[in-house]
Amino acid sequence: MEQHILTLLIFLPAVGAVALMLLPIRSGQASGGSLAVTAVSLVFAVAELGLALVAWSGISPGMRGFQFRVQADWIPDLRVRYDVGVDGLSLMLVLLTAFLTLLAVVYSTRVERRAREYMVFLLVLESAMVGVFCALDLVLFYVFWELVLIPMYFLIGIWGHERRVYAAVKFFIFTFAGSVLMLVGIVYLYVQTGSFSLVDMTTVGSPAAQGLAAIPARSLMWLYAAFALAFMVKVPLLPFHTWLPDAHVEAPTAGSVILAGVLLKMGVYGFIRFCLPLFPAQMAASAPLFLAISVAGIIYGAIVAAIQPDMKKLVAYSSVSHMGVVMLGVFSFTELGLAGSVIQSINHGVSTGMLFFLVGMLYERRHTREIAAFGGIRRVLPLLSALFMLAAFSSAALPLTNGFVGEYLVLQGAYLSDHSGPVYAAFAALGMILSATYMLWLFQRAFCGPVRHEANASLSDLGAREKLVLIPLAALVLWFGCYPTPWLRMAQRIELAVLPGPVRSAESNALTHWAPPREAQP
Amino acid sequence: MSEIPIAPLVWAIPGLPLIGFVLNMLWGGRIVRLFGDARGRGIVGGLATLTVFGAFAVSVVALSQLLGLDPEHRRALASLIPFAERVPWIVIGSVSVHFSALIDPLSVLMCLIVTGVGGLIHLYATGYMADDRDYPRFFAYFNLFIFAMLVLCLGESLLLMFVGWEGVGLCSYLLISFWYDDEGNARAGNKAFIVNRIGDVGFMLGMLTVLAAFGTLSFRTEAGTGVLDLAAQGRTAAGPLTVGLASLICGLLFVGACGKSAQFPLHVWLPDAMAGPTPVSALIHAATMVTAGVVMVSRMSVLFVQAPTVLLVVAAIGLFTALFAATIALTQTDIKKVLAYSTVSQLGFMFLGCGAAAFGAAMFHVTTHAFFKALLFLGAGSVIHGLSGEQDMRRMGGLRRHMKVTYWTMLIGWAAISGFPGLAGYWSKDAILGLSSGMVPAGMVFYLVGTFTAFLTGFYMTRLMAKTFWSESRTDRHGHDPHESPPSMLIPLIVLAILSVVGGWLGTPWANAFERFLEPSLPEVVVAEGHGGIPHGLGLVIGALVAIAAMATGVLAYRRAPGCELLSDAAKRSNPLYRGANALWGVDGAATAVFVRGGGRVAELISTWIDRRLIDGLVNAVAVVTGFASEIARGVQTGYVRFYVKTMLAGVLAILAYALLSAGAR
Amino acid sequence: MGPPNQVVADLGGVIPLLALWCGACVILLVAPLLRRGAGARLAPILGGAGVLAALVAFMRKQEAGYGSSLFAGGMVTDSLYSSGLLVLLLSGFISVLVAQSYLRSRGIAHPEYYAFILLSLSGATLMIQANDLIVLFLGLELMSFGLYVMAGFARTDPRSDEAALKYFLLGAFASALFLYGIMLTYAFAASTEYSNIQSLVAHGALKQPMGIAAVLLLLIGLCFKVGAVPFHQWSPDVYEGAPTSATLFLATTAKIAAFVALLRLFDVFAGGPDAWLPVLRAIAVVTMIVGNLLAIAQTNIKRMLAYSGIAHAGYLLITLVCVGLRFAGPKGTQASTLALTANVFYLLAYALALGGAFGVLCYLSSRDRDVQTLSDLRGLAGAKPAIGYSMVLFMLSLAGIPATAGFIAKWQVFNSILTGGDIALSVVMALASALGVYYYLRVVWYIVFDDPGTTAQSVSASERPSGGAGAAIAICAVCTLALGLFPSAISGFLTVVR
């Protein structure tokens, strides 16, 4: 079990998807069939979350290195290995994935149109996402990375809203175009190092590491650029963000949740997992640029979010802003900033996920996302409103909600970083104001005031299914806000550590001083 | 650091209100339904009030135990939750924050004020809000506020203080927009929160700088490595504390204080905050929350005294705000607005005190102001209650006959805030003014302008009294007659009135028990008496004269004034001073124009032009151009064989030409 | 005079070829003896049997190594041949299966079609086995003759006739160019056999204008067959006009044979890369871009796949570039060896995806409706999930999305070109494939996004000839997925060693 838990984690949902496909029901068949579909997908989603929790509890706290590592030959001709392992960072993201997918499944039990396909795609998506977070072989990673696109493309395209085709294609091509150069980069790395293994490349003295060290700095910079572009598009960082509002808005609710909750994190994860150990010097050199666009993203996303007339779009743009915070943390190269951005990633998944669910619930009731179509519904939907407010404040990083912990750590980390950190921190802190502005303004316009539209007067408050989705999220919002310690501990267990040398100088916390050994060599 | 026996129970100070919040939030509505309306509301309100008084009781015990210690040892750490050491909040790298309280005179004083005055206002609110349909929600929020305020006061580190800081902001937002069915209220709540957030950014940045400089966020630690411990020794974690660093930190923190304590130019939210129910105005926007800035500055006073420039700025902003708000208060017609601007003005006085390094005096004013301003607001609430919601003073008048208790208690409040000799406001305000006169530079300017503002205070308060209680009645007669409020509202009035009289006796210049009590929390910088300033005795006399003069002028002026208006409508229109003050000196208008409308326009432009048209436009342009190129290029596929042959031939020719010619060149 | 039993022994090396010929002859002889219907039913079985016989014969005699010659050097059997033949026969078998359904639904189920498949395959086999330019030329013509006939097989359809004419005229023109290239090669080498040419290339024959012209004319002749720009213009028209099953066959067979032949041929010319490598690079770049660009505007799937095939030819030409690096240092040698396997694997992945995609079109075609436009596929996934998602899989494989064979294929191409150190070309390929994703996705969205409409999917009701196409789709889907997940499973068959 211990040995194969990651393999199980990765492939269990896929098995579930296959099981769903094989269910002996007609596609046209109504209730009985959909019940079976629901049951099967729920069973697998729950089992996946259970497995993730088992892995979480099983990770040995003191040990260094990747846990539950499994290595096997996959494509021996090309020296591609099935190499999986987790550290704190990946495990957190796996857990988040399993959790949000379960909620998405629960929420989507109401989907009637092509329900079986829907669940199949959700489960396949889950498999791919978990795979992304577990893979330690670059090819394996890339395979999962691209695989994620397909089910999401279908989710947006089939069950999306009016402009779904546009959004789905834009999403796919944008991210594909971003990552295809990474493929070139991966192969180039292989050609130079003779290995696809991240661990090999970062193990001192291994032939792969020597190969990496022998790559000239110019080439490394280009390599880094290829990787960074893929991840930037995914995060997304300014100016590669425009796929995001379209995709989020057009996706069905569960799709938006997973898109925001997990998919965006893949970009962050890529930066931390791959760019940081492989190209530390290049990444440090690019830090001023990335810090600047992260901060610009924070402010820009918030400003654009503020005036969106469409609720979902507003939340989508707020994601741009929040992911700016996350990237600010990554590029601060400080322990605090890094941990903060990991925490913030999780938090963003939880609170933006919650917001998307809530917007989805409103959409289900009124079939519109226009803010102007609402107004005064707080009186009609007290519970939904309260939870919306909670999510909004979490998004605005109110202390004792999850949003604060991450944002504070990121700001502190940014402040402590080299590269005139205080300046970036100061500008980033403006996001505090702006996030409060757009969230509260949204809340005011949609929920406060008198009930202006007849249709709003008779809406019904949350049902059991919706509570089942929202209450866990709300609990997490408060839990992470009040007791983030377990997550912080996990977030510190990032395996940058494969890098040797003076990893982090105790005084400044700065990780930029990891002089990678190759710099020293002539 | 000392041990005090009550330490294991300190969690109850914020904890009890928190419990009240949770109970009322989750089950308040159910209780009301279960026990019937009247009894249910009694239980809900009672529960809320009792938790606050319970916290008050614990605070009193803490005070007594603290007083039992030597003054220099009056400092203790206590945990706010069980197993605080085991269950930290944020511990990573150099950030280590636990849910712990710092018990020292400053925090205990604030606990007493918050729970004491807060308890009274809770009691008052059980009457004032009795008929509100969201009764449980109100008390839940109210309790939550008390909790947050106590965390702010008690927190042992800046980050925990920030929790309370934002928490009170949240409660302020919730309570201002409590009656959210009116979108104006919601908007006012937003304004409060957002403007506060501007200040919070300052606080946050200050905090970031503190951690960077001191390596910790704790105020005091057992090992003496807290921020204040180090700052008191003039050093940081790594080296000496420079004036520049201290100024940076203090400047940033002061921005935070400006936001929370409504100092110019961040004062704009406070008058709007009056949209909330009156107990909210009394508790949050007069007595407690708005003084948080002063508390914070006092808490960090060890640092502030090492940043003289910042102190000067603090004083200047305080003084300007005091004068500025006082002039506006002269023209307001909404009774709560008058009191709101009065609050802004009084907060200005407090910061003047802080700026003069007279933190003790500032805190003293915080205390007395809590008494009399709460009293005034509650009185005003009583009036509003009595008039079924009327807030416009132009439609009041002659209420002294109908609302005797309210009238008399308000009268005491009036005297206290105006600085009538012997009452609470007199002592605290004069302490501040006296000490400010010794400031370097320009101490006398501060003193004179401050004294003039004190005169204005007396005058606008007299105007309020005259318009509300004394003049002939201008109430609409179609409603009910004005009626006196229920006892639950009057008892707090009476208690606060008493406090407004006696509260100042703790801090007379002769026997300043108050300042001596606070001393362990404040830096050991004493502004030498008379050093460049005016002597104490003279100050007291001048203060008394100014107060009496202001009150007398007001009384005389308004006794004669027809319809209780000093200026005719025409004069109001033509007088630039009146118009300026009545227009809030244009600050709100400008802020709205720039930040709300201008910001909205800019956001619109960015969204449309940069985001949609430029960035997304480029993305789509790539797609469109590609598609277009494809459409154009497919035209090459003419379908004619001869054309295809020619294309092939051209290819052959080009390839051969290139290869042969380049080979020839080689 | 050598011993005659040497000739007999050499015949052992061409057994697959002989099997194909025998199959063709049997069909041609037996079919006229039977009644029309019976002949039409029997022919595909015979055709399939012929291909399978060739496959079995080939499997019994796996070849390793490189360049073991037969018939006094005219032909070889080696690992490039054996892996190429595997791909070729597989695609031929799929073509037979698909034709079995399609020809009947179009009412042109003449038994001779299968004979042409076998003959054409034999020509292709000759091409990949040729070690002599004349053998290559004969193979090329033999293959082309079959393809011309198959393209025009729907004789009453003016589009089919037009396709045949265009293919024929342009093909003959290209053949003439190719032949002239042979003549010039013969002029400097005094021989048409590869080893002789190679030794002269090593002596700098390609520095002379004659050598340059020769090698480029040979390149152009074969570039025509693979559809490289600017010799590509026949392919959209022919793909569209030819009967779908013939389109499938000519799209896969011609490409496989021509590319394997190119590899072998340019391995010979690798000693003088200056003469042709820059040209080849340019052709590859232009081909990738033009193919992908023009595919975007297409709404006819066959036509779109033609342009897509052009783009894929561009990617495949990159492997040829690698071959040109053979003598450019150790990395170059490694790259050229990798490129051989990469090329064959790519061809296999391409053949599977294309076989599946055209198989789907054939599967859906009926007597009234020849399915070939995007809107014909609208909502297919809802109506027929297995077929619809198989088509999705083929499109993804063509787009090179992971977990499909197409990805592994692209991967190997990247691997070989980057080993060779040509980063620019790999970047162009990456960007071009990103450009290409769009039109594959468009097919996917037509299939999947819409609910089954009223217009499409009358197929389920009609009396569509069953069998072949469905089987072909299943084989292709399973293989595409399996090769995407476990490509090493068949590396024993596909890896080309030198």
Next chain:
Amino acid sequence: MSFAVPTEHYLLLSGLLFCVGVAGVATKRNPIVVFMCIEIMLNAANLGFVALGRHYGEAGGQIITMLIIAVAAGEVAIGLAIIVSLFRTRETINLDEVNLLKL
């Protein structure tokens, strides 16, 4: 051994003929004539092969030529069949009118 007429002359002649054929293919609109021009190209190659065979003193060139003649014969058979078939459905073989498939 030297020849009265150097082999290069034959090659040049074959090249010219080849180019004439190319010109015809590129300009004629009757597919039969186009096809004839292709035959000219093939013959040009044949001429080259025979001349080269003589130059190198081996029979290979001639054998190649014979094989090419066979191929040409086959090509003609199929090509003309295609043209006939096209004429049957379209009533024309003018290449400028054979234009259903394009873009």
Next chain:
Amino acid sequence: MRPGVLMFWALALPLVVSAVMVVASRNPMRSALYLVAHMLLIAAMFLSLSAQYVAAVQVIVYAGAIMVLFLFVIMLLNLSGKGVLERGAGWLFGMAMSAGLAALMVGAGVWRHGLHAGKATAKSLSAGGTAQSIGFTLFDPELPWLFPFEVASVLLLTAVVGAVVLAKRKL
């Protein structure tokens, strides 16, 4: 001028002219007849290159069978007068490119360098073109022509069947 040279030029000029006339004739029938002439001239050229057997094959197969087929189809389709030369940009362009190709190949000296000294001897020349020597060479297992020769038969089979399939009125 040696007779060989004279003969070369005497054949070369008509060869070029006949080829040009194939292209230049408006009537396909004329083109076909010029082509017949061209084929015969080529055969003569083969003779001058002492390739007697090939010359015979050229006359029989090409000038005979193939050209008859051409003429037959032309008559069948009754296309006289339709093969008009196109004039204009396209025509000019095609001509220019062909001329350019010729100029390029001549200018670059494609035919000039590259030939190396052959093994030709007087014996090989005298024996070279007879049916016997061709036959021996063709079926020599040491030489690679045997199998291609067999392939040619399949090629012709394919062509024959293909022509039938395409052109027969009813299959």
